[in-house]
Amino acid sequence: MLKIWGRTTSANVQKVMWAVGELALPHERVDLGGPFGGNREPDYLAKNPNGFVPTIEDDGFVLWESNTILRYLAANPAGSAGATLEPADRRDRARASQWMDWELTVASPVFRPVFIGLVRTPAAQRDAAAIAAATETSIAAMTILDAALAGSAYLAGDTFSYGDIPLAVLVRRFLELVVERPSLSNIERWYTAIEARPAFREHVGGIPMV
DSSP states (O other): OEEEESOTTOHHHHHHHHHHHHHTOOEEEEOOSGGGOOTTSHHHHHHOTTOOSOEEEETTEEEEOHHHHHHHHHHOOTTOTTOOOSOSSHHHHHHHHHHHHHIIIIIHHHHHHHHIIIIISOGGGOOHHHHHHHHHHHHHHHHHHHHHGGGSSBTTBSSOOTTTHHHHHHHHHHHHHOOSOOOOHHHHHHHHHHHTOHHHIIIIITSOOO
Protein backbone atom coordinates (compact mmCIF):
# COMPACT_ATOMS: atom_id res chain seq x y z
CA MET A 1 0.00 0.00 0.00
CA LEU A 2 1.13 3.55 -0.73
CA LYS A 3 2.48 5.26 2.40
CA ILE A 4 2.70 9.04 2.72
CA TRP A 5 4.58 10.97 5.37
CA GLY A 6 3.49 14.55 6.02
CA ARG A 7 1.06 16.79 7.88
CA THR A 8 -2.18 17.74 6.14
CA THR A 9 -1.58 21.50 6.58
CA SER A 10 1.54 21.44 4.40
CA ALA A 11 0.82 22.82 0.92
CA ASN A 12 3.14 20.24 -0.61
CA VAL A 13 1.45 17.38 1.22
CA GLN A 14 -1.92 18.76 0.11
CA LYS A 15 -0.82 18.42 -3.52
CA VAL A 16 -0.12 14.72 -3.04
CA MET A 17 -3.21 14.00 -0.96
CA TRP A 18 -5.41 15.76 -3.52
CA ALA A 19 -3.94 13.57 -6.28
CA VAL A 20 -4.45 10.46 -4.17
CA GLY A 21 -8.07 11.50 -3.70
CA GLU A 22 -8.59 12.10 -7.41
CA LEU A 23 -7.10 8.71 -8.26
CA ALA A 24 -8.83 6.87 -5.38
CA LEU A 25 -5.54 5.24 -4.41
CA PRO A 26 -5.44 3.07 -1.27
CA HIS A 27 -2.95 4.67 1.09
CA GLU A 28 -1.78 5.30 4.62
CA ARG A 29 -0.72 8.78 5.72
CA VAL A 30 1.50 9.47 8.74
CA ASP A 31 1.49 12.89 10.44
CA LEU A 32 5.01 14.30 10.27
CA GLY A 33 6.63 17.72 10.34
CA GLY A 34 5.49 21.00 11.87
CA PRO A 35 3.88 20.43 15.28
CA PHE A 36 4.27 16.65 14.88
CA GLY A 37 8.04 16.73 14.43
CA GLY A 38 9.85 13.59 13.39
CA ASN A 39 11.25 14.99 10.17
CA ARG A 40 14.77 15.30 11.58
CA GLU A 41 14.86 11.78 12.98
CA PRO A 42 17.47 9.43 11.45
CA ASP A 43 14.86 6.99 10.16
CA TYR A 44 13.08 9.70 8.22
CA LEU A 45 16.26 11.36 6.99
CA ALA A 46 17.30 7.99 5.58
CA LYS A 47 14.24 8.24 3.34
CA ASN A 48 14.40 11.97 2.63
CA PRO A 49 17.78 13.58 3.45
CA ASN A 50 16.25 17.05 3.15
CA GLY A 51 13.94 16.43 6.10
CA PHE A 52 10.99 17.93 4.24
CA VAL A 53 7.50 16.58 3.57
CA PRO A 54 6.00 14.80 1.78
CA THR A 55 7.80 11.55 1.22
CA ILE A 56 6.10 8.47 -0.18
CA GLU A 57 6.93 4.79 -0.22
CA ASP A 58 5.29 2.55 -2.82
CA ASP A 59 6.14 -1.14 -2.58
CA GLY A 60 9.63 -0.31 -1.31
CA PHE A 61 10.19 2.57 -3.73
CA VAL A 62 10.83 5.86 -1.87
CA LEU A 63 10.26 9.23 -3.52
CA TRP A 64 10.22 12.86 -2.42
CA GLU A 65 9.57 16.26 -4.07
CA SER A 66 5.83 16.87 -4.29
CA ASN A 67 5.54 17.68 -8.01
CA THR A 68 7.63 14.64 -8.93
CA ILE A 69 5.36 12.52 -6.74
CA LEU A 70 2.35 13.87 -8.65
CA ARG A 71 3.84 12.75 -11.95
CA TYR A 72 4.73 9.35 -10.52
CA LEU A 73 1.27 8.70 -9.12
CA ALA A 74 -0.40 9.83 -12.34
CA ALA A 75 1.75 7.50 -14.42
CA ASN A 76 0.74 4.45 -12.37
CA PRO A 77 -2.88 3.48 -13.03
CA ALA A 78 -3.06 0.79 -10.32
CA GLY A 79 -6.03 1.42 -8.07
CA SER A 80 -7.06 4.53 -9.95
CA ALA A 81 -10.61 3.34 -10.70
CA GLY A 82 -10.32 4.71 -14.21
CA ALA A 83 -9.30 8.22 -13.18
CA THR A 84 -6.33 9.91 -14.79
CA LEU A 85 -4.28 13.03 -14.11
CA GLU A 86 -1.70 12.64 -16.86
CA PRO A 87 -2.48 14.29 -20.21
CA ALA A 88 -2.45 11.82 -23.09
CA ASP A 89 -0.80 14.18 -25.56
CA ARG A 90 2.94 14.77 -25.06
CA ARG A 91 2.62 18.50 -25.68
CA ASP A 92 -0.13 18.74 -23.08
CA ARG A 93 2.08 16.79 -20.68
CA ALA A 94 4.90 19.25 -21.35
CA ARG A 95 2.57 22.18 -20.78
CA ALA A 96 1.38 20.68 -17.49
CA SER A 97 4.99 20.17 -16.39
CA GLN A 98 5.86 23.70 -17.42
CA TRP A 99 3.31 25.14 -15.01
CA MET A 100 4.32 22.71 -12.27
CA ASP A 101 7.91 23.94 -12.63
CA TRP A 102 6.76 27.56 -12.74
CA GLU A 103 4.96 27.06 -9.45
CA LEU A 104 8.22 25.91 -7.86
CA THR A 105 10.56 28.50 -9.41
CA VAL A 106 8.39 31.63 -9.62
CA ALA A 107 4.94 31.61 -8.04
CA SER A 108 5.61 29.92 -4.69
CA PRO A 109 8.89 31.76 -3.92
CA VAL A 110 7.38 35.21 -4.50
CA PHE A 111 4.25 34.39 -2.49
CA ARG A 112 6.00 32.74 0.46
CA PRO A 113 6.79 36.04 2.29
CA VAL A 114 3.09 36.94 2.11
CA PHE A 115 2.03 33.63 3.63
CA ILE A 116 4.74 33.61 6.30
CA GLY A 117 4.11 37.26 7.14
CA LEU A 118 0.33 37.06 7.43
CA VAL A 119 -0.21 33.53 8.70
CA ARG A 120 2.82 32.46 10.68
CA THR A 121 4.08 35.76 12.06
CA PRO A 122 2.38 37.47 15.04
CA ALA A 123 0.85 40.81 14.04
CA ALA A 124 3.23 42.82 16.21
CA GLN A 125 6.27 41.26 14.52
CA ARG A 126 5.20 41.61 10.88
CA ASP A 127 7.30 43.49 8.36
CA ALA A 128 4.56 45.44 6.58
CA ALA A 129 6.87 46.75 3.87
CA ALA A 130 8.18 43.28 3.03
CA ILE A 131 4.65 41.86 2.92
CA ALA A 132 3.49 44.70 0.67
CA ALA A 133 6.41 44.19 -1.72
CA ALA A 134 5.82 40.45 -1.88
CA THR A 135 2.11 41.04 -2.43
CA GLU A 136 2.83 43.17 -5.49
CA THR A 137 5.23 40.58 -6.88
CA SER A 138 2.67 37.85 -6.24
CA ILE A 139 -0.02 39.81 -8.08
CA ALA A 140 2.34 40.17 -11.03
CA ALA A 141 2.87 36.40 -11.07
CA MET A 142 -0.86 35.75 -10.85
CA THR A 143 -1.41 38.11 -13.78
CA ILE A 144 0.80 35.79 -15.87
CA LEU A 145 -1.26 32.82 -14.75
CA ASP A 146 -4.50 34.64 -15.49
CA ALA A 147 -3.38 35.38 -19.03
CA ALA A 148 -2.41 31.74 -19.58
CA LEU A 149 -5.89 30.61 -18.56
CA ALA A 150 -7.59 32.91 -21.06
CA GLY A 151 -7.34 30.33 -23.82
CA SER A 152 -8.24 27.08 -22.08
CA ALA A 153 -10.29 25.69 -19.20
CA TYR A 154 -7.23 24.28 -17.43
CA LEU A 155 -3.49 24.78 -17.57
CA ALA A 156 -2.77 21.88 -19.93
CA GLY A 157 -5.84 22.32 -22.09
CA ASP A 158 -9.53 21.64 -21.61
CA THR A 159 -9.10 18.75 -19.17
CA PHE A 160 -8.05 18.88 -15.51
CA SER A 161 -4.59 17.37 -14.96
CA TYR A 162 -1.73 17.23 -12.52
CA GLY A 163 -0.60 20.53 -14.01
CA ASP A 164 -3.42 22.29 -12.18
CA ILE A 165 -2.79 20.85 -8.74
CA PRO A 166 0.31 22.73 -7.49
CA LEU A 167 -0.95 26.13 -8.61
CA ALA A 168 -4.48 25.58 -7.34
CA VAL A 169 -3.10 24.87 -3.85
CA LEU A 170 -1.15 28.13 -4.06
CA VAL A 171 -4.00 30.13 -5.58
CA ARG A 172 -6.29 29.09 -2.74
CA ARG A 173 -3.89 30.79 -0.32
CA PHE A 174 -3.39 33.79 -2.58
CA LEU A 175 -7.13 34.47 -2.96
CA GLU A 176 -7.75 34.17 0.78
CA LEU A 177 -4.83 36.36 1.84
CA VAL A 178 -4.55 38.96 -0.93
CA VAL A 179 -7.97 40.52 -0.67
CA GLU A 180 -7.07 43.77 -2.43
CA ARG A 181 -6.11 42.68 -5.93
CA PRO A 182 -7.01 43.49 -9.52
CA SER A 183 -9.58 41.49 -11.42
CA LEU A 184 -8.26 38.04 -12.33
CA SER A 185 -11.34 36.72 -14.07
CA ASN A 186 -9.70 33.73 -15.73
CA ILE A 187 -8.16 32.53 -12.47
CA GLU A 188 -11.49 33.03 -10.71
CA ARG A 189 -13.35 31.00 -13.34
CA TRP A 190 -10.73 28.23 -13.21
CA TYR A 191 -10.66 28.21 -9.42
CA THR A 192 -14.45 27.95 -9.22
CA ALA A 193 -14.22 24.73 -11.24
CA ILE A 194 -11.37 23.52 -9.01
CA GLU A 195 -13.38 24.19 -5.85
CA ALA A 196 -16.16 21.93 -7.11
CA ARG A 197 -13.88 18.88 -7.09
CA PRO A 198 -14.55 16.68 -4.03
CA ALA A 199 -10.88 15.71 -3.61
CA PHE A 200 -9.88 19.39 -3.54
CA ARG A 201 -12.52 20.19 -0.93
CA GLU A 202 -11.38 17.31 1.26
CA HIS A 203 -7.63 17.71 1.05
CA VAL A 204 -7.10 21.43 0.37
CA GLY A 205 -10.09 23.73 0.71
CA GLY A 206 -11.25 22.16 3.96
CA ILE A 207 -7.84 22.37 5.67
CA PRO A 208 -7.07 25.48 7.77
CA MET A 209 -4.07 27.58 6.73
CA VAL A 210 -1.49 27.46 9.50
